[in-house]
Amino acid sequence: MTGKFVWFEGIPFPSLDYSPEILREVQESFLVKDEDVLLLTFPKSGTNWLIETVCLIYSKGDPKWVQSEPIWDRSPWVENKYGYELLKEKEGPRLISSHLPIQVFPKSFFNSKAKMIYLIRNPRDVFVSGYFFWRSAKFVEKPESLEEYFEWFIRGNMPFGSWFDHTRGWMSMRDKENFLILSYEEMKWDMRSAVEKICQFLGKKLEPEELDSVLRNSSFQAMKENNMSNYSLLKGLHLEENGHLLRKGVTGDWKNHFTVAQAEIFDKLFQEKMADLPQELFPWE
Numbered sequence: 626m627t628g629k630f631v632w633f634e635g636i637p638f639p640s641l642d643y644s645p646e647i648l649r650e651v652q653e654s655f656l657v658k659d660e661d662v663l664l665l666t667f668p669k670s671g672t673n674w675l676i677e678t679v680c681l682i683y684s685k686g687d688p689k690w691v692q693s694e695p696i697w698d699r700s701p702w703v704e705n706k707y708g709y710e711l712l713k714e715k716e717g718p719r720l721i722s723s724h725l726p727i728q729v730f731p732k733s734f735f736n737s738k739a740k741m742i743y744l745i746r747n748p749r750d751v752f753v754s755g756y757f758f759w760r761s762a763k764f765v766e767k768p769e770s771l772e773e774y775f776e777w778f779i780r781g782n783m784p785f786g787s788w789f790d791h792t793r794g795w796m797s798m799r800d801k802e803n804f805l806i807l808s809y810e811e812m813k814w815d816m817r818s819a820v821e822k823i824c825q826f827l828g829k830k831l832e833p834e835e836l837d838s839v840l841r842n843s844s845f846q847a848m849k850e851n852n853m854s855n856y857s858l859l860k861g862l863h864l865e866e867n868g869h870l871l872r873k874g875v876t877g878d879w880k881n882h883f884t885v886a887q888a889e890i891f892d893k894l895f896q897e898k899m900a901d902l903p904q905e906l907f908p909w910e
């Protein structure tokens with residue numbers, strides 16, 4: 626992996642709207658407010674699903690908001706210029722999205738009471754999802770083959786760096802009361818309970834019919850059909866015509882793509898890097 630990335634503190638970022646100057650300013654000067662809610666993920670972990678769900682919780686299941694405003698305006702990315710400028714102007718409690726590793730995150734967060742949801746996903750599925758997405762994106766270097774991308778992934782030479790470092794870094798916050806760890810897998814296996822968990826964490830109460838509407842409007846099919854959430858607005862400019870954010874939306878697709886050798890290498894690496902963390906954090910293992 627060589628070109629088409631912006632480097633900051635040893636981490637490669639997409640070339641679209643990211644710069645070392647903005648990243649430094651975000652880290653040093655962005656003011657996180659106590660009433661903000663932060664949605665943090667490694668790319669391709671289900672970020673947009675989480676954002677859509679939280680927006681729907683905020684609107685009590687009413688789909689008007691998610692169907693009328695692009696997802697990156699509802700919960701802007703703090704780390705790119707577009708999102709950073711939007712956030713600085715936003716009044717009141719904000720939803721803020723980020724893929725930043727902990728060591729480059731805005732320093733003000735660590736002295737605030739702002740709530741953060743960290744969404745994790747089986748890294749094998751993150752890998753497969755990323756392979757197809759980055760191949761269709763115009764703002765990163767495209768991996769030539771799954772084999773090449775496998776090398777990038779296990780070395781952490783890819784957008785936002787190493788999944789292992791990202792996850793280990795943020796997991797160090799797991800005992801804080803303003804930090805919730807959620808997994809893509811628990812959302813897939815029991816979305817009702819996952820929404821209830823998010824509501825409890827955010828101090829939100831939904832009536833049964835409001836909860837039903839959150840579930841309906843955050844489903845894979847509903848999001849795939851929602852042009853404000855499915856990234857179709859980026860087609861042509863930032864995504865190739867065949868690019869999809871909502872590809873399959875399942876758990877375990879990695880089994881259709883990994884060779885036996887790759888699966889073994891990955892298992893070994895996961896053990897090496899994550900063995901000292903409680904295994905309950907990783908419900909797919």
Ligand SMILES: Nc1ncnc2c1ncn2[C@@H]1O[C@H](COP(=O)(O)O)[C@@H](OP(=O)(O)O)[C@H]1O
Nearest residue numbers: 669670671672673674754844845871872873874
């Ligand atoms: N409502 C939904 N239900 C299930 N999966 C969803 C979803 N919305 C997005 N996803 C999945 O989340 C992944 C994208 O993650 P991110 O938002 O972090 O970029 C894609 O995974 P796949 O490529 O495995 O299908 C996409 O299909």
Ligand SMILES: CCc1ccc(OS(=O)(=O)O)cc1
Nearest residue numbers: 641668669672697702724870
């Ligand atoms: C809108 C710009 C943007 C930001 C982040 C992206 O990556 S991901 O889909 O969250 O993995 C893509 C596009």
